[in-house]
Amino acid sequence: MNFRHLKFFVATAESGQVSRAAAQLSISQSAVTNAVKELEAELGTPLFMRSAHGMEMTEAGRDFLSSAREILEKVEQAKKVRQKQSPVKGRISIAATYTVIGYFLPPHLDRLNQLFPNLEIRLSELNRESIEEGLLSNRFDLAVVLTSNLKNVEIETKTLLRSERRLWAANSHEFIRQGKAVTFEQIAEQGYIMLTVDEAAHTTMNYWGLSNAQPRVTLRTSSVEAVRSMVGNGQGVTILSDMVYRPWSLEGKRIGVTETDRPIPSMDVGLAWRKGTDLSHAAQSVLEYFNEAFLATRF
Template identity: 80%
Template sequence: MNFRHLKFFVATAESGQVSRAATQLSISQSAVTSAIKELEAELGTSLFFRTATGMEMSEAGRDFLASSREILEKLDQAKRMAHKQSPVKGSISIAATYTVIGYFLPPHLDRLKQRFPNLDIRISELNRESIEEGLLSNRFDMAVVLTSNIANSELETQTLAKSSRRLWAANGHEIFRQGKSTFEEIAKQDYIMLTVDEAAHTTMRYWSNSAYQPRVTLRTSSVEAVRSMVANGQGVTILSDMVYRPWSLEGKRIGTATTDLEIPSMDIGLAWRKGVEHSRAAASVIEYFNQTFLAPI
């Protein structure tokens, strides 16, 4: 048993699916599955029940989850102590989009603060166009963005994680029970369209690869509004695993299903102006993200 086993187990337990855990960890599904099987073999008990919709924890799994979280937290504390006297100081200006700030960046800001206590990190939330302009005019040192939306040739990007997109439907919906749906079937359903961070533009781009169009009944910039509408059976949507939660604010359940056509992932990463000479502070932040997402586990 090693930290890799525990990390993969906790990610699967918290996400409820091997595929989502693999997306969060930026590794293959087979690596997660193998690690869990090895862990179950060593413990001599099943940690999950495999179901049609994901991974349901066993009683032994729930007991082991608390211990695993505690071990990983102790490890994280030890790492923070090792970096407590970091000589890196100064300030860095980072821009980020709505989705990145809401669903990706906060825990990393906390870890960066622990690792570099003398570093002043300034965050600005803007849309992609404003972020690109700010990077090119040196108003920002770097940005954390949806790199799958960046097409400016004057910017350099580095993708850290890829989040799969899936169909969302209410738990009792026939599409959810089937576990898989075609774009032809989805086109017959009321569709809730998220508009923030160019989500609507991206949606129509991959719908154009089919012979169908979504029957949009609501456009909204609120992820929570989408979640509630879907959970209450008022439509379906296709969104990324990063923003997925299995329940709405009212506590109603949301399930996911795969589709017959491949949907591009939502890619999250860093961006900066090409040719820029990074300060020590900026280089340290980039190194942190590289170690967290791109270094071998």
């Protein structure tokens, strides 16, 4: 048992769903599921009753939740002692893309502010091309980006999270109810809602190009919430990553996810900086934070 198990368990208990816990933690659903199973195996008792509607805690799960919260709270208190003594100070400029700022970065900015209270973080939201130019011209110290989109050989990257892409459809859709992998040929018969932000459309067409079918695009939009609403209302399907998945649209329509019969490249999130640059102490500290948060507990 480790802190990762406790953290994932508490997130699942509080959200009631593996998908929501995964979204809150910016990790894959399988990571949460595996951690909970490992914890149940070690404790020798089920902590949740699993159903189509989510995760309901057992009596043992409710008993364990208070202990898990107490342990995590003590860890946070211990961290604050170190935070007050942090020598890191100064200013760091970080660029990020739309998807990263919306679905990945905010909780980490909060933790960085707690860890390094004397460090000023200047954040800019830009597209990939502008971020690459800013890194190469030294306008930005670091960037948090979709590393799966970066190809510039002059930029160093470190991937932190690989978010799997799956098929989204209304919960009542036959694709969700059939309980088996959906073919690209089947998807091509449906209206397809195409997200365009952060080069999503370009990425989509790349992996569709490996199949013998093409999506029948009925809407192109830069709004993830528009995609969610259209899919939730049964007006089309889409393929997007677990990181941006939420089980409900804004108007309360349920959205399900399922697998496809062909592998789809993951959406990778990570850090980027100019290759060969001597990073400042502040930038090195931010790198170390993300290393500890993700790479040290990778499984």
